[in-house]
Amino acid sequence: MTTQTLTHVANPELAARWRRATEEPAWVRWTLIGVALTFLALFLVLPLLVVLYGAFEQGLQVWWAAISEPDALAAIRLSLLVVLIVVPINLVFGVAAAWAIAKFEFRGKPILISLIDMPFAISPVVVGLIFVILFGSQGWLGPWLAAHDMRIIFAVPGIVIVIAFGTMPFIARELIPLMQQQGKEEEEASLTLGASGWKTFWYVTLPNIKWGLIYGVILCNARALGEFGAVAVVSGRIRGETNTMPLHIEVLYNEYMFTAAFAVSSLLTGLALVTIAVKSFVEWLDERNRPAIASH
Amino acid sequence: MKKILRNTLVGGLATLLAGSVLADNITLLNVSYDPTREFYREYNRAFGDYWKQQTGDTVTVRQSHGGSGSQARSVIDGLDADVVTLALAYDVDALRQHAQLIPENWQSRLDKNSSPYTSTIVLLVRKGNPKNIRDWDDLVRDDVAVITPNPKTSGGARWNYLAAWGYALKQNNGDQDKAYDFVSKLFANVPVLDPGARGATNTFVQRGLGDVFIAWENEAYLSVEQLGKGQFEIVVPSVSILAEPPVTVVDKNVDRKGTRKTAEGYLQYLYSDDAQRLAAKHYYRPSNPEIAKEFAEKFVDVELFGIDEVFGGWEKAQNEHFNDGGHFDSILENIARR
DSSP, X not given: OHHHHHHHOSOHHHHHHHHHHXXXXXXXXXXXXXXXXXXXXXIIIHHHHHHHHHHHTTOHHHHHHHHSSHHHHHHHHHHHHXXXXXXXXXXXXXXXXXXXXXXXXXXXXHHHHHHHXXXXXXOHXXXXXXXXXXXXXXXXXXXXXXXXXXXXXXXXXXXXXXXXHHXXXXXXXXXXXXXXXXXXXXXXXXXXXXXXXXXXXXXXIHHHHHHHHHHHHXXXXXXXXXXXXXXXXXXXXXXXXXXXXXXXXXXXXXXXXXXXXXXXXXXXXXXXHHHHHHHHHHHHHHHHHHHHHHTO | OHHHHHHHHHHHHHHHHHHHHHSOEEEEEEEEEGGGHHHHHHHHXXXXXXXXXXHSOEEEEEEEEEOHHHHHHHHHTTOOOSEEEOSSHHHHHHHHHHHOOSOTTGGGSSHHHHOSEEEEEEEEEETTOTTOOOSGGGGGSTTOOEEOOOTTTOHHHHHHHHHHHHHHHHHTTTOHHHHHHHHHHHHHTOSOOOSSHHHHHHHHHTXXXXXXXXXXXXXXXXXXXXXXXXXXXXXXXXXXXXXXXOEEEOHHHHHHHTOHHHHHHHHHGGGSHHHHHHHHHTTOEESSHHHHHHTTTTXXXXXXXXXXXXXXXXXXXXXXXXXXXXXHHHHHHHHHHO
């Protein structure tokens, strides 16, 4: 974006002045860079090293024993299961919501946009409590659920629901500005040329939003793996059954099994690092492909 | 040919059915409080072996741990516990009051007020006892920082609070106002109130906050023996409270799941000699006097008072001290105002 504006400025003198305005003395630049780097080192790199050190302090075997123990495996399985359910749900929802908001005009659109943001604004603990009040046995739907022998709270469905709730905005939020910016001309052209709605989506819209979509999925995935507060409220903390990875880490820490806690943490951290790496790769691909898309 | 086939089928089915009648796979959920983790991990294995021998059934016991009060709340909200093993009778009774999950007479269904093991409250100090803490009196000194969890959420903290209050009553001939002042001063010395006993142990042991930690006897021993060998000392106060953590089957849940027989067996086995010794191993006082004698050296002889004699039972103690608007609330308000 910025390079474009720069090259499009007609008057070279104006451009030079504009550039000068951001040319601070060297010491200011280096202080700023230094502050940023120190901050990152202290609050990001150091804790990361602590986790890795704690995890492997007593050797690879202890680390492996901690993550291959049945309760840990159950937690890993549960976390992955939740991600496998939540991400596709939010993918469909995100695309549908962004499509509706970007391509159509309807009454109450601002309300819909604010509603999508709500899960970000509400504290996770409150999210958990909302669903306890809804589905708990003292709650509104609790007696009906009990009569039909269905369990939501303190079981896997409850965990899926609160995580789906908490991660709902990620994909939609990523797509809405993108689709709004792209407008609907291309879709209109496609429809005029006789393509069906589904074909238009598949061959016109989807390629345009592909990178944003992947980016949203990655963020959604990271958050779903890491969610703690809301899950803690609805899980019931049954080990080997309703403990996700973050909850299992807390259990281990509280049982003074620090190495095991760090081992599972390192696994979660590893997943986060992979996520970030994939994200950067996607951004890089996106960057590389952008001119190609623009020249269409 | 057809007949043979049918016979085989019927026979096979019968064997299958008989097999499943003879040996079931049963899963129980034990919802417990914070410090029992290590004990129940070992007990569940012992019970599994015993039950297999007795009935041929394979029992898997799942555990859930947390602050006693919040664990009770989860069971009320639908956590599917077959048995609860909580820190105090009031939290168990909440299952009856709020959700009618258990009958009114639950506490008389098992021996010793349904408390197969007891405990008490002791003081844990740092090595060499640098602040020279000897008794409850030292906890209200200006130069002493005290660690205890929050009585609102933690069962153990309620025992802590009541132990201090009971001590003050004894010192002041039963003067409630003086006891109130004493406990106020004590809580003014508390820098952080963790929600559960485990969190508080971590605060004292791992984070190194505070000079003295009011703790369950078993948590204190765990800290001394396992967490920081040689870093801590236990101070037994002149008088303390007899803590009876009760257990019960959650009737509504076991009847729906058909696990009553196993769940009752699970709790009854807690009273067996083997289980009593296991409890003692994890620093719980065995309720069987014979077994307790075997471990006489392990548990210091300290004058203990019961909650019924000093506070008139849990219901009354809870209403007067811990419910909204009770003494504990007003103590915290006064501290905040200062």
